[in-house]
Amino acid sequence: MRTAAFSLLLILILALPVVPDDFEAGSDTTLAWVPFDPNYQTLIEKRKPGILYFYSSNSLELCKYFETELFAGKGVKTQAKKYICIKVNGDAKPDLLKKFGVAKGEAAIVFLSIYGKVDDTLKEKIDLKDFVKGLRKAYDLAKKDGRTAKTIEKNMKIAGKYEKRKLIAKAAQIWDELVKRFGEVPHPLIAEAKKKYDDLTEEGMARLKPALSEGKSTANQNRNATRRGASNISTLRQAASRVGQAVSRIKKILNEYPIPSITEAARTVLADLAGIYQSIMSEIARLEAEEANKK
Numbered sequence: 001m002r003t004a005a006f007s008l009l010l011i012l013i014l015a016l017p018v019v020p021d022d023f024e025a026g027s028d029t030t031l032a033w034v035p036f037d038p039n040y041q042t043l044i045e046k047r048k049p050g051i052l053y054f055y056s057s058n059s060l061e062l063c064k065y066f067e068t069e070l071f072a073g074k075g076v077k078t079q080a081k082k083y084i085c086i087k088v089n090g091d092a093k094p095d096l097l098k099k100f101g102v103a104k105g106e107a108a109i110v111f112l113s114i115y116g117k118v119d120d121t122l123k124e125k126i127d128l129k130d131f132v133k134g135l136r137k138a139y140d141l142a143k144k145d146g147r148t149a150k151t152i153e154k155n156m157k158i159a160g161k162y163e164k165r166k167l168i169a170k171a172a173q174i175w176d177e178l179v180k181r182f183g184e185v186p187h188p189l190i191a192e193a194k195k196k197y198d199d200l201t202e203e204g205m206a207r208l209k210p211a212l213s214e215g216k217s218t219a220n221q222n223r224n225a226t227r228r229g230a231s232n233i234s235t236l237r238q239a240a241s242r243v244g245q246a247v248s249r250i251k252k253i254l255n256e257y258p259i260p261s262i263t264e265a266a267r268t269v270l271a272d273l274a275g276i277y278q279s280i281m282s283e284i285a286r287l288e289a290e291e292a293n294k295k
Contacts, residue, residue: 023060023063023064025055025056025057025059025060025063025064025067025107026053026055026063026067026087026089027067028066028067028068028071028072028087030067030071030072030076030077031051031071031076031077031080031085032080032081032085033053033085033086033087034084034085034086034087035086035087036052036086036088036093036096037086040112040115040116042084043084043112043113043114043115043116044114044115044116044149044187044188046084047114047142047145047146047149047150048082048083048084048114048142049082049083049084049111049112049113049114049119049138049139049141049142049145050083050084050085050086050110050111050112050113050114050116051080051083051084051085051086051109051110051111051112052086052088052100052109052110052111052112053066053071053085053086053087053088053108053109053110054088054090054096054097054100054102054106054107054108054109054110055067055087055088055089055090055107056089056090056091056105056106056107057091058091058105058106059105059106059107062107062123062124062125063107065125066107066109069125069128070109070126070128070131073128073131073132074128074132075128075132076128076131076132076135079132079135079136079139080135082135082139082142083135083139086112090102090104090105090106090107090108091104091105100118100121101118101121102121102123106123107123108121108122108123109121109122109123110122111134111138113141113142113145113186114142114145114146114149115145115185115186115187116186117186119138119141120134120138122134145185148182148185148187149185149187151182152178152182152185152187152189152190153189155174155177155178156174156178156189156192156193158174159171159174159175159178159193159196162174163196168200168256168257168258169255169256169258171196172196172197172200172257172258172259173258174193175193175194175196175197175200176197176259178190178193179193179194179197197259200257200259201257201259201261201262203257204253204256204257204259204262205261205262205265207253207256207257208250208253208254208257208262208265208266211246211249211250211253212250212265212266212269214246214249215246215247215249215250215269215270215272215273216269216272218242218243218245218246218273219243219246219269219272219273219276221242222239222242222243222276222280223276225239225276225279225280225283226279226280226282226283231283232287233284233287233288233291236280236283236284236287237284239280240277240280240281240284243273243276243277243280244277246273247270247273247274247277250266250269250270250273251270253266254266
């Protein structure tokens with residue numbers, strides 16, 4: 001009975017993964033590892049994707065495989081030079097494990113886009129050839145992201161120059177186009193463009209509201225100015241001047257804030273004022289013609 005029990009114990013021991021006593025998870029120096037940057041600034045600036053390696057003393061067998069078979073494998077170092085390689089002790093960073101969907105005590109390789117977003121996660125052994133192939137494929141996607149990032153950065157730089165020269169209309173057009181075209185891209189400059197455009201819209205609306213209120217009041221005060229016999233040419237010209245000034249104030253704001261939503265907000269009042277102005281000018285022309293005939 002004891003012999004059978006001993007044999008079973010021996011089988012169980014032999015079945016356990018064999019990891020060298022001197023192996024230490026996270027000890028790999030084959031790749032150029034850097035610390036984790038929560039802002040992903042290096043990835044974005046260099047337009048490189050990331051390899052985020054979580055190691056744990058509780059996953060020695062998988063860590064050993066990752067470090068000795070994959071990271072040190074043929075062709076990996078060459079491909080990894082195209083990446084920002086980040087190494088994190090998962091046992092000491094439970095918050096990061098949770099953020100990237102890695103369980104406590106688990107080893108994982110997380111592939112990051114140039115914006116720090118998760119593209120794929122590896123939590124098990126994989127053939128070296130497949131790993132190298134995956135690195136190439138992920139980098140091809142990153143190159144596309146890099147071209148997009150370059151376009152965004154170039155246009156934001158141009159918008160910044162317009163902004164400094166007070167050419168807000170041109171800057172706003174670029175911000176709007178960037179948000180419409182790349183709104184789903186997690187580049188921080190897209191968030192900046194959206195904020196600038198939204199802030200400009202809010203500022204423009206704040207200036208437009210009192211001008212519209214004044215415009216409505218002017219329209220109501222001069223709506224009946226063209227009733228026959230109620231006004232003379234001098235009075236009508238004064239009314240036309242007031243209406244014209246109200247229109248000019250609104251249009252000045254629209255020129256300073258060339259944003260569709262602001263233009264739309266002013267459309268009804270401007271149309272009303274334009275109609276009143278046209279009626280007044282027509283009445284002035286009629287009265288002037290009458291005076292000319294009398295002479």
